[in-house]
Amino acid sequence: MTNLSELLNKNVLEIEESGIRKIANLAIGMSDVVNLTFGQPDFPSPSYINTAGIKAIQENKTGYTLNSGLPELRKYASKYVQDLYGLTYNPDDEVLITTGASEALDLAFRTILSPGAEVILPAPVYTGYEPLIKLCDAVPVFVDTRETGFKLTAEAIAEKITDKTRCIIIPYPSNPTGTVLTKEEVLAIGEVLKDKNIFIVSDEIYSELVYDVPHYSIAAVPGLRDKTIVINGLSKSHSMTGWRIGFTFAPPYLTKLLLKLHAYNNVCATSISQYAGIEALKQGANHEEVLAMKNEYKKRREYVYNRLIEMGLEVEKPQGAFYIFPSIKKFGLTSDEFALKLLYEAKVGVIAGTAFSEYGEGYIRISYAQAMEELEEGLNRIGNFLSTLTMVNS
Numbered sequence: 001m002t003n004l005s006e007l008l009n010k011n012v013l014e015i016e017e018s019g020i021r022k023i024a025n026l027a028i029g030m031s032d033v034v035n036l037t038f039g040q041p042d043f044p045s046p047s048y049i050n051t052a053g054i055k056a057i058q059e060n061k062t063g064y065t066l067n068s069g070l071p072e073l074r075k076y077a078s079k080y081v082q083d084l085y086g087l088t089y090n091p092d093d094e095v096l097i098t099t100g101a102s103e104a105l106d107l108a109f110r111t112i113l114s115p116g117a118e119v120i121l122p123a124p125v126y127t128g129y130e131p132l133i134k135l136c137d138a139v140p141v142f143v144d145t146r147e148t149g150f151k152l153t154a155e156a157i158a159e160k161i162t163d164k165t166r167c168i169i170i171p172y173p174s175n176p177t178g179t180v181l182t183k184e185e186v187l188a189i190g191e192v193l194k195d196k197n198i199f200i201v202s203d204e205i206y207s208e209l210v211y212d213v214p215h216y217s218i219a220a221v222p223g224l225r226d227k228t229i230v231i232n233g234l235s236k237s238h239s240m241t242g243w244r245i246g247f248t249f250a251p252p253y254l255t256k257l258l259l260k261l262h263a264y265n266n267v268c269a270t271s272i273s274q275y276a277g278i279e280a281l282k283q284g285a286n287h288e289e290v291l292a293m294k295n296e297y298k299k300r301r302e303y304v305y306n307r308l309i310e311m312g313l314e315v316e317k318p319q320g321a322f323y324i325f326p327s328i329k330k331f332g333l334t335s336d337e338f339a340l341k342l343l344y345e346a347k348v349g350v351i352a353g354t355a356f357s358e359y360g361e362g363y364i365r366i367s368y369a370q371a372m373e374e375l376e377e378g379l380n381r382i383g384n385f386l387s388t389l390t391m392v393n394s
Contacts, residue, residue: 015131020355023339027349034378035349036366039175039322041239042374043296045276046289049238052279056272063271067263069097070274076281077247084285085207085217087230093252096259097269097277101205101233101246106132107258107265108229108248109167112199113138117166122152124325124356124363126175126203138166144359149316150177150325154188161192167199170218173206176356176365177325178301178318183216190221200228205246206321208237208285211298213319219249226251229258236321238280238290243273297322300368300375307379308366311386322369325353329362332392339364346385348378 005013024037044050056062068074074091081087089095098104105128113119115137121129123142133140143156157168170189172181181189193200200218207215219228233246246269248258268274283290301318308315308326315326328338335352342348342364351367353360368375 011135011137015134018127018355020127020351022355023343023349023351026340027343030343030347033343033347033349034370034374034381036368036370036375036378037349037351039236039367039369040241041236041293041322041369042371043239043293045240045243046238046280046283046287048283048287048289049240049243049276049280053243053272053276056275061271061275065268065271065274067268068095068259069269070271070278073097073274073278073281076278077249080281080284081217081230081232081249085215086220087217087249089249090252094250094255096248096250096255096262097274098233098246098248098262099266099269100235100244101203101231102128103262103266104231104233104246104248105129105201105203107261108201108231109133109136109138110261111254111257112167112201112229114166116164118162118164119167119169120157120160120165121169122150122171122174123358124150124176124353124360125169126171127355129169129171130357139164141165142357142359145179146359150174150179151181151185152189153185154192157189158192161196161198165196165198167201168193169201169203171203173210173215173318173320174323175206175321176323176351176353176360176363177316178321178323179316180210180213180215180319182213186216186218187221190218190224193227194221194223198227200224201231202228203231205231205233206236207232208290209294209297209322210320211301211318215320229254234277234280237285239293240273240276240280243270243276245269245273245277296372297368300372303372304366304368304375304379307383311383313386322367324366324368325360325363326366327363330391331386331389333389335361335364342382342385345388346381348381348385 353363
């Protein structure tokens with residue numbers, strides 16, 4: 001009899017465990033660890049959002065919604081991106097409510113990719129893109145951004161485009177680097193893409209967490225809206241990771257197909273979470289609880305960046321999200337060796353840069369989504385740990 005494992009989907013078999021989870025799971029299983037691995041806000045969901053969710057349960061709003069999501073939530077989502085980024089989407093046929101931004105990404109790739117299609121994306125980059133691309137039998141084409149401040153540039157994109165290119169991923173603000181593109185940089189990319197038959201997936205889940213440079217969506221570039229799928233959600237901006245509310249914004253011909261997949265895959269996003277999402281968007285990005293979180297992240301960024309500089313580490317100052325990506329090359333350890341050594345010897349959990357593609361070798365990712373007390377203790381331990389290492393060029 002044939003070994004049944006030989007009959008399984010080869011694409012699924014070949015997907016590796018997330019590099020983020022490898023270290024994070026080890027850290028969770030240890031005592032006295034300062035865990036700086038997860039991109040999980042340490043803030044609770046704002047109280048008015050929780051109240052809306054509780055009210056939905058009490059009023060028995062626990063049934064299916066329309067596949068595309070509650071009309072009121074789509075209306076507020078449309079207004080939200082209009083007010084913040086100048087993007088205009090019809091809530092009736094250009095907005096879809098998904099189970100988090102992760103499902104939105106999966107729907108986008110399965111809609112626009114065919115076997116053999118090439119997808120250009122910057123590296124180092126979020127771990128979730130490559131497996132989804134490969135599940136579509138498509139090919140990720142990485143652009144090394146280490147010499148451009150971790151920014152995907154118009155010139156680099158132009159060099160990678162072939163007749164097989166079907167998609168460009170624009171993932172800014174960036175996980176893991178915290179990089180943000182300026183409006184001028186986005187416009188330059190738009191010049192390269194405006195006459196190309198190439199789809200754009202713009203992952204803007206961290207768009208509200210910017211500190212120095214305002215977010216500018218590539219969907220706002222003239223001529224690009226009709227080939228762009230904008231991905232967003234409430235997990236990071238409103239500390240609603242567990243509520244699982246994501247959005248796609250795309251022209252009707254694409255939204256119709258995204259909705260078809262979504263209806264078979266999930267039927268609809270959780271009704272209770274959708275009602276909570278309405279309240280989140282109704283109150284807007286300037287609610288005091290949301291602003292307080294953003295301001296705290298900015299304070300933490302300054303603290304972590306300055307501490308790492310004081311330690312003598314080379315690091316780009318992040319302008320968005322809540323991650324920082326220092327270089328550890330001078331210690332002569334691989335990223336995995338460094339992260340494991342730091343975990344077992346100093347009891348600090350960070351993510352090896354190689355979790356974010358091979359181009360992350362020589363770096364580690366630190367999340368400053370943790371409380372200041374945790375960051376202070378973690379960085380004290382990191383500083384002590386570095387003092388025990390020998391620099392390869394010393």
